[in-house]
Amino acid sequence: TLLWGIEKALTGQDLAGKHVLVTAGPTQEAMDPVRFLSNHSTGKMGYAIAGRAAMRGAEVTLVSGPTALDTPKGVNRVDIRSARDMYDAVLSRAAQQDFIIKAAAVGDYRPAATADEKLKKGDGELNIRLARNPDILAALGADKRPGQLLCGFAMETQNLLDNAESKLRRKNCDMLVANSLRDKGAGFGTDTNIATLLFADGHREQPSIMSKADLADLILDRLLGMSRR
Amino acid sequence: TLLWGIEKALTGQDLAGKHVLVTAGPTQEAMDPVRFLSNHSTGKMGYAIAGRAAMRGAEVTLVSGPTALDTPKGVNRVDIRSARDMYDAVLSRAAQQDFIIKAAAVGDYRPAATADEKLKKGDGELNIRLARNPDILAALGADKRPGQLLCGFAMETQNLLDNAESKLRRKNCDMLVANSLRDKGAGFGTDTNIATLLFADGHREQPSIMSKADLADLILDRLLGMSRR
Numbered sequence: 001t002l003l004w005g006i007e008k009a010l011t012g013q014d015l016a017g018k019h020v021l022v023t024a025g026p027t028q029e030a031m032d033p034v035r036f037l038s039n040h041s042t043g044k045m046g047y048a049i050a051g052r053a054a055m056r057g058a059e060v061t062l063v064s065g066p067t068a069l070d071t072p073k074g075v076n077r078v079d080i081r082s083a084r085d086m087y088d089a090v091l092s093r094a095a096q097q098d099f100i101i102k103a104a105a106v107g108d109y110r111p112a113a114t115a116d117e118k119l120k121k122g123d124g125e126l127n128i129r130l131a132r133n134p135d136i137l138a139a140l141g142a143d144k145r146p147g148q149l150l151c152g153f154a155m156e157t158q159n160l161l162d163n164a165e166s167k168l169r170r171k172n173c174d175m176l177v178a179n180s181l182r183d184k185g186a187g188f189g190t191d192t193n194i195a196t197l198l199f200a201d202g203h204r205e206q207p208s209i210m211s212k213a214d215l216a217d218l219i220l221d222r223l224l225g226m227s228r229r
Numbered sequence: 230t231l232l233w234g235i236e237k238a239l240t241g242q243d244l245a246g247k248h249v250l251v252t253a254g255p256t257q258e259a260m261d262p263v264r265f266l267s268n269h270s271t272g273k274m275g276y277a278i279a280g281r282a283a284m285r286g287a288e289v290t291l292v293s294g295p296t297a298l299d300t301p302k303g304v305n306r307v308d309i310r311s312a313r314d315m316y317d318a319v320l321s322r323a324a325q326q327d328f329i330i331k332a333a334a335v336g337d338y339r340p341a342a343t344a345d346e347k348l349k350k351g352d353g354e355l356n357i358r359l360a361r362n363p364d365i366l367a368a369l370g371a372d373k374r375p376g377q378l379l380c381g382f383a384m385e386t387q388n389l390l391d392n393a394e395s396k397l398r399r400k401n402c403d404m405l406v407a408n409s410l411r412d413k414g415a416g417f418g419t420d421t422n423i424a425t426l427l428f429a430d431g432h433r434e435q436p437s438i439m440s441k442a443d444l445a446d447l448i449l450d451r452l453l454g455m456s457r458r
Contacts, residue, residue: 031266033410034268034269034334034384034386034410035266035267035268036267036268036269037260037264037265037266038265038266038267039263039264039265040263040265068297105263108350109350109355112354117386117387118384118385118386118410121338121361122361125341125358125359126338126358126359126361127356127357127358127359128356128357128359129354129356130354130356130357131354132350132352132353132354155263155347156347157262157345157346157347158346158347181262181347
């Protein structure tokens, strides 16, 4: 805490007064009290953004799915489990935010029914019906207040930039961070990332491989730059 | 390591010469490179058993699904992800074991097909077909060598003891540890456990709530006792 205080005192407080909401980690979608559907997100990218934003003086809320990570210093963390919990946690806090950065890997689908008791296994195959979860990014984009900036993430194994550009437009984002699962040094659980930044004005930026902390700073720099225009 | 050596030197080496295989943690069953089906096991119970067995002098192999836990000192850890990986890792090492303790929460089902690329979401519901995974405990029970002891686990939300007794018989276990998800102080992620031990000779033992380390010692005590008969 002392070291953090010293580092913060030496860091430019260029985000002072900004309210920043970051989402991070996976969601878990329950089939029953034991089983769930999830994904490989570890939360490292979102936690890095939240930590750097707090270090630079922002008021940071981190809405996090289940992860093994420690809460970054100076960050207000809200724990959720399912995509619907995350929807409620984010939407209820959206109005007061200056930047919303959606780094979580939110499950698109949940089991259409969740059993109260552990399902007993049978001998053969089982069919489960999956329902679509609410689209948090689209809801945020549709309801963006003037001056508020929205940053989404896209992770794909193929057609990354086309999918990312389409997502940026459809969801009314100001910026989108695209990363491929196929690049070495990028993706789940790594400490580095290789990303392409796409902007609503059509330009793109392709930084070289960097630590998630450095990429966090770059993302915050770009949002801050846009907020000053 | 020094402290561990001292603690080990002060601990009775009553498992010296025993080969003990422990399974722990959840499995992850892939839908695609991003999504998977899993469960809430954290691995704490199995890691406690592996750690105590090594402390008491056993040669311990820990076959572990994805967990956030450190490998207990003196334990040979084998990492797996899916139930089929666990089946191979356990069955290939079973013949040389004296005790096999199956504390892992192995997924009963996996997506019948795993996509090579991330599945794009559609607008509506999705049906996924789940296939049964191979039954590791049944395979071990069917192929038990003379003198080898097999300990299973059962976790249920209802009809716990009836289900546990049936599982003990069907899988040809020597002992079965039953714990309810409904008891406070038991289940996933806790540091304590409330268990009933069921034995092949029909008797049962119901210790009071205890730490997972103490329950680990009790389980090892009972296996050692049976091995001397």
